[in-house]
Amino acid sequence: MKFGVFYEISVPRPWDAEKEKTVYDNCLEQVRLADELGFDYVWAVEHHFLEEYSHCPAPEIFLTACAMQTNNIRVGHGIVVCVPEINHPVRIAERAAVLDLVSGGRLEFGTGRSATWTELGGFGADPDVTKETWDEIVRAVPKMWTQERYAHDGVCFQMPSRAVLPKPYQKPHPPMWVAVTSPGTDVDAAERGMGALGLTFGNMAEQEKKVANYHRIIQSCDPVGEFVNEQVATVNFLYCHEDQAQGIATGQRLAQTFGYMAAQLVSAREAYPSRSYASFGLLPQARRQATAPGEQPGVPEGLCIGDPERIIQALKGWESTGTTGVNFLLNVIETIPQEEVLASLRLFGEEVMPQFKEAPDANIRNARA
Amino acid sequence: MPIYGTLALEEYAGAAPVTGELANEEWETDQAEALTLSYEIDDTYRLEMLPAALHPSIPLYAQIMVRSHGSSPVGAFNLAEVRLMTRAGSHYGGYTIGAFANTTESVEFLRTRYGWAVSLGDIALNQRHFGARAHVEVDGRCVLDMSIVHPQPITPGDFLVIAGFHLARVGSDLRLIQSEPSYEIEMIQRGKPRLTSIDTEAFGDVRVRPQNPIVATYLKGSFKLGRVRYLIDPTRPATEGTEQI
Numbered sequence: 001m002k003f004g005v006f007y008e009i010s011v012p013r014p015w016d017a018e019k020e021k022t023v024y025d026n027c028l029e030q031v032r033l034a035d036e037l038g039f040d041y042v043w044a045v046e047h048h049f050l051e052e053y054s055h056c057p058a059p060e061i062f063l064t065a066c067a068m069q070t071n072n073i074r075v076g077h078g079i080v081v082c083v084p085e086i087n088h089p090v091r092i093a094e095r096a097a098v099l100d101l102v103s104g105g106r107l108e109f110g111t112g113r114s115a116t117w118t119e120l121g122g123f124g125a126d127p128d129v130t131k132e133t134w135d136e137i138v139r140a141v142p143k144m145w146t147q148e149r150y151a152h153d154g155v156c157f158q159m160p161s162r163a164v165l166p167k168p169y170q171k172p173h174p175p176m177w178v179a180v181t182s183p184g185t186d187v188d189a190a191e192r193g194m195g196a197l198g199l200t201f202g203n204m205a206e207q208e209k210k211v212a213n214y215h216r217i218i219q220s221c222d223p224v225g226e227f228v229n230e231q232v233a234t235v236n237f238l239y240c241h242e243d244q245a246q247g248i249a250t251g252q253r254l255a256q257t258f259g260y261m262a263a264q265l266v267s268a269r270e271a272y273p274s275r276s277y278a279s280f281g282l283l284p285q286a287r288r289q290a291t292a293p294g295e296q297p298g299v300p301e302g303l304c305i306g307d308p309e310r311i312i313q314a315l316k317g318w319e320s321t322g323t324t325g326v327n328f329l330l331n332v333i334e335t336i337p338q339e340e341v342l343a344s345l346r347l348f349g350e351e352v353m354p355q356f357k358e359a360p361d362a363n364i365r366n367a368r369a
Numbered sequence: 370m371p372i373y374g375t376l377a378l379e380e381y382a383g384a385a386p387v388t389g390e391l392a393n394e395e396w397e398t399d400q401a402e403a404l405t406l407s408y409e410i411d412d413t414y415r416l417e418m419l420p421a422a423l424h425p426s427i428p429l430y431a432q433i434m435v436r437s438h439g440s441s442p443v444g445a446f447n448l449a450e451v452r453l454m455t456r457a458g459s460h461y462g463g464y465t466i467g468a469f470a471n472t473t474e475s476v477e478f479l480r481t482r483y484g485w486a487v488s489l490g491d492i493a494l495n496q497r498h499f500g501a502r503a504h505v506e507v508d509g510r511c512v513l514d515m516s517i518v519h520p521q522p523i524t525p526g527d528f529l530v531i532a533g534f535h536l537a538r539v540g541s542d543l544r545l546i547q548s549e550p551s552y553e554i555e556m557i558q559r560g561k562p563r564l565t566s567i568d569t570e571a572f573g574d575v576r577v578r579p580q581n582p583i584v585a586t587y588l589k590g591s592f593k594l595g596r597v598r599y600l601i602d603p604t605r606p607a608t609e610g611t612e613q614i
Binding site for chain 2: 012013049050051052117118121122257259260261262263264265266269270271272273274275278292293294295296333
């Protein structure tokens with residue numbers, strides 16, 4: 001089991017320069033500690049216009065800062081939005097390559113297509129075609145990284161032959177992932193030989209089925225890159241405290257605040273009826289459980305909140321589903337004071353992480369093998 | 370935490386529908402058609418247009434809908450409505466700015482049983498070869514003309530039905546009444562919205578200014594309106610001020 005910290009970078013109102021900076025500083029301090037404790041990944045989202053919920057439109061810059069302040073932790077795009085109106089595919093390849101270089105080959109390349117009308121509408125992108133454009137881009141980017149020169153004549157973009165520079169530090173290129181929020185995207189990941197970066201709070205029974213299906217399909221995949229990245233990660237909340245009741249209460253507050261914030265956004269599914277967005281993306285679990293206007297968002301099962309023993313049991317449950325990694329949201333709009341977040345992280349590192357010995361990395365294999 | 374509405378309730382209290390016995394059972398018609406246009410709106414007044422119980426969605430958008438009902442407890446009628454898409458806690462719902470219905474019976478029915486801010490108007494909804502069109506007149510003056518352009522079929526499962534919130538007087542109190550519509554969709558199309566004319570002042574709030582078009586849908590099927598189950602105190606967050614009937 002691998003562990004990561006996962007950042008939306010949510011900033012409570014009222015916004016001012018100091019508050020925005022403090023939140024970023026807090027995140028960086030958490031990442032430094034996570035690196036010391038032996039966490040495997042720091043992931044950062046790319047979101048635009050998502051008031052309070054996420055002020056992280058330039059993850060490559062945040063991740064560069066993370067890389068400069070740490071030694072071992074891998075830096076992950078969780079995810080870069082593969083929608084041409086938001087990011088030109090060449091810029092995606094270039095920025096990722098530079099991040100891989102300056103981090104000394106620590107980049108994990110997560111891809112996705114956005115799940116909100118707030119973002120897609122803001123950039124004038126067509127929700128109907130984001131799956132197709134994502135597919136076109138994830139097939140093109142590894143070629144930009146590995147071929148000396150690259151030309152493209154596709155549907156979502158065209159370019160004459162150019163040398164896309166620089167090339168990544170990792171050879172042949174960084175591991176590739178796709179964000180899994182909509183039903184079926186885990187299959188898309190498997191078919192393309194990409195890691196499945198789960199970004200919703202599903203239940204364990206569903207997860208077990210999805211993981212088994214993923215591992216079955218990826219055996220016969222047609223990789224978009226030069227190698228297969230067979231990994232399934234999920235996202236969770238983390239609040240670890242010696243006192244179980246206090247840990248659960250604080251953790252539930254964290255989860256509910258997240259659900260409340262996410263609900264304010266306009267999902268693509270809500271605003272624009274399209275087969276391309278069959279789910280709400282950010283919040284399916286919480287929405288299912290809320291039935292009346294007065295009800296708070298539901299608290300998903302298997303949360304990593306409470307005392308270390310409870311969290312160990314939750315993670316054993318996720319491990320039993322075949323999930324290979326869990327990435328943790330540590331805070332939402334600074335609901336938890338920074339010192340408590342750091343204490344939670346330390347306790348997790350001391351008491352929980354040693355219970356999960358990392359297996360040799362057999363999940364990456366050469367696509368040609 | 371999310372921002373709350375700051376609507377000056379006292380200015381709207383006098384015009385709020387006065388309810389009688391709230392709807393305590395659902396009703397259904399198997400002959401319904403609905404044309405709905407969604408537009409992002411000018412967000413200058415996004416807080417001033419909403420009561421304190423509600424959050425504006427991000428971004429704030431409006432649904433402009435005309436629906437025909439082949440039957441109902443008060444006979445066939447047409448309804449035209451403008452509503453802002455909001456959140457009550459983590460629930461989404463459309464806050465009704467104003468509406469028109471085309472029979473006196475339906476106006477009375479909707480106002481007293483659901484607290485719907487409905488006035489009398491002439492409402493036409495027609496399916497044309499190139500797409501459905503709706504036209505609403507009040508006292509011979511057009512207040513709404515809209516259509517769907519380049520309609521293409523989509524699957525019913527792609528369409529999301531969103532509850533409504535109606536500001537009304539329930540007894541001596543102002544309350545938001547949640548209405549809960551649902552459809553069994555036989556046919557649904559999606560296209561570009563064309564809003565030829567809208568008089569939002571006639572609908573109740575001139576500050577609702579449609580700007581960025583999102584989508585238009587036109588559907589046929591059966592329609593059901595549930596009984597009233599929830600009342601929300603408009604002055605408090607919905608997480609604190611929701612009452613189940």
